[in-house]
Amino acid sequence: MAxxxxxxxxxxxxxxxxxxxVRELAARGVxxxxxxxxxxxxxxxxxxxxxxxxxPVLCDYSDxxxxxxxxxxxxxxxxxxxxxxxxxxRATFEHVHVDIPAMIxxxxxxxxxxxxxxxxxxxxxxxxSKYAQTKFDGExxxxxxxxxxxxxxxxxxxxxxxxxxxxxxxxxxxxPFLPLIGGGxxxxxxxxxxxxxDIVLKGLxxxxxxxxxxxxxxGGPDVVTFREIYEKLFKYTMRPKMxxxxxxxxxxxxxxxxxxxxxxxxxxxxxxxxxxxxIVDNEALGLDVFDISPKSMDLVLPGYLETYKSGGRFAxxxxx
Numbered sequence: 001m002a003x004x005x006x007x008x009x010x011x012x013x014x015x016x017x018x019x020x021x022v023r024e025l026a027a028r029g030v031x032x033x034x035x036x037x038x039x040x041x042x043x044x045x046x047x048x049x050x051x052x053x054x055x056p057v058l059c060d061y062s063d064x065x066x067x068x069x070x071x072x073x074x075x076x077x078x079x080x081x082x083x084x085x086x087x088x089x090r091a092t093f094e095h096v097h098v099d100i101p102a103m104i105x106x107x108x109x110x111x112x113x114x115x116x117x118x119x120x121x122x123x124x125x126x127x128x129s130k131y132a133q134t135k136f137d138g139e140x141x142x143x144x145x146x147x148x149x150x151x152x153x154x155x156x157x158x159x160x161x162x163x164x165x166x167x168x169x170x171x172x173x174x175x176p177f178l179p180l181i182g183g184g185x186x187x188x189x190x191x192x193x194x195x196x197x198d199i200v201l202k203g204l205x206x207x208x209x210x211x212x213x214x215x216x217x218x219g220g221p222d223v224v225t226f227r228e229i230y231e232k233l234f235k236y237t238m239r240p241k242m243x244x245x246x247x248x249x250x251x252x253x254x255x256x257x258x259x260x261x262x263x264x265x266x267x268x269x270x271x272x273x274x275x276x277x278x279i280v281d282n283e284a285l286g287l288d289v290f291d292i293s294p295k296s297m298d299l300v301l302p303g304y305l306e307t308y309k310s311g312g313r314f315a316x317x318x319x320x
Contacts, residue, residue, distance in 0.1 A: 008204070009033040009071055011059075011104060012080030014041045016161055017119060017154075020197040021078055023048045028201070035059040035070045061100050068107040076204045078117045079104050079142075084131070084163075085259070085267045093269075097134035098141050105145035115150070115204050115212065118142045119196075122155040122189070122217055122278050129273035139215070150203045150211050152196065154218040155278055158297060159193035160304045167265065168230070169237050169308040177242040181251040184227035184243065187277040189219030192295040195287065202290045211289075218287055219280040220294045226274070232297060236305040248275060 008025050012018040013034035025032050026049035034042040034056045042056035060066040061081075071077055083096050101118060108116040121127075124135035142149050156164050172178060196218055203211040224232075227243065234240040246254075252271045258264045280286055287294050 006075045007031045007033065007073055008076040008078065009035055009057075009074040010078045010080065011035045011100075012082065012119075013045065015080055015082075016159070016163060017157060017193055017196060018078075018080040019045065019161070020159070020193050021080065021200055022054065024197050024201055026053055028205070029053075030076075031055070033057045033070060033074065035067075037061065061103075062095075064103045064107070067100075067103045068110060071104065071107040071111050071113060074108075074111070075114045076116070077104065077108050077113050078119070078200060078204075080119045082119065082121070082135075085264055085269070093130050093134040094137075097131075097138040101138040102141035102145055105142040105149060108149075109146050113146075116142075116146050116148070117150045117152065117200050117203055120151055120153045120215075122153045122219060122280065123276060124153060127273060127276050127278075129269045131269055131273055132276075148209070148212045150213070151215045152199065152218055153215060154196045155189045155191045155220065155280070157193040157196060158190045158220075158300065162193065164190070165229075165233060165301060165305060168233055169239075169305055171265065172233065172237060172239045172241050173308065175241065177244050178230060179246040179251065180227060180230075180243050181246050181271060181274050182248045183245045184225055184230070186226050186274045187223055187279050188226065188229065189223050189279040190229075190297055191218050191220040191287075192300055195220075195292055195294050198292055199287065199290050202292075214285060216286060216289065217280040217284040221296050222298075223279055224297075232301060233305065236302050237308040238310065239308065 008030050010018055010022055013022050014036055022032050022045050032054045036042050036056055039056035039058050046054045048054055057070050059070045079101055081096060081100055086092050120139050121135045124132045139151055158165055230243060248271055252268050255266045255268045255271050259267045
């Protein structure tokens with residue numbers, strides 16, 4: 001069904017999930033505004049739609065008037081903004097996960113936006129990391145300003161351009177071993193990014209308001225430990241590595257030094273996040289509400305992790 005007369009504004013549209021949402025909105029015929037501090041970063045997404053359908057728009061996230069100006073005229077607004085580590089004064093968890101969502105939600109209310117979807121994080125209500133706590137505070141800020149917002153709490157997302165499996169696969173190329181922080185016992189429930197994007201669109205285009213004003217926990221069909229995550233990685237990249245158990249205290253000490261890097265592979269706050277499981281509560285609203293059968297990791301991972309094999313995509317034939 002085409003929605004050519006509708007306008008959607010996506011905050012964080014150049015991110016992993018944001019790009020997927022932009023592509024799917026464009027396929028539906030929606031005009032998409034991508035709110036960004038650097039419009040040039042969104043230029044590559046213009047090819048996902050017709051000429052003029054996808055419009056990168058300059059937005060100063062620290063200015064409520066700038067946020068409202070971008071929201072103005074939108075039928076739908078989706079907020080995908082989030083960070084995994086803090087940098088400088090404006091790139092703090094508090095500002096990005098709480099202050100900005102509050103501004104966006106208020107702008108949506110002031111501009112009479114039809115539907116607003118906010119992307120949070122699975123386990124934010126029970127997590128002890130600063131990342132989790134600010135994600136939870138952000139949810140409350142959104143609901144205060146826009147009570148009808150649909151809030152999604154996805155687990156760690158996987159897909160072709162993810163920053164999870166790809167990061168560990170890249171590390172496995174040159175590291176002789178990989179760490180099992182806390183013994184690798186933390187349980188995760190990774191969810192396919194395409195499934196999360198599909199839920200966003202189902203919520204936006206539903207003829208009823210039954211999805212609005214609720215919180216949904218989104219996890220895939222597999223609950224795995226971090227050790228099992230590594231095992232899948234080794235299976236599909238054909239790069240087995242030694243796994244060394246690392247106590248949380250040691251990992252946090254190392255993370256202090258790694259946090260100095262411009263794009264750290266591990267931070268002290270991420271070590272804290274691994275102290276709690278990230279899985280869907282049994283009684284929570286989830287993917288089943290949207291009639292979506294989640295894709296398993298084993299169905300998706302081989303399609304992009306095989307590029308990390310020694311010899312590339314055709315490693316089996318070359319080595320056989």
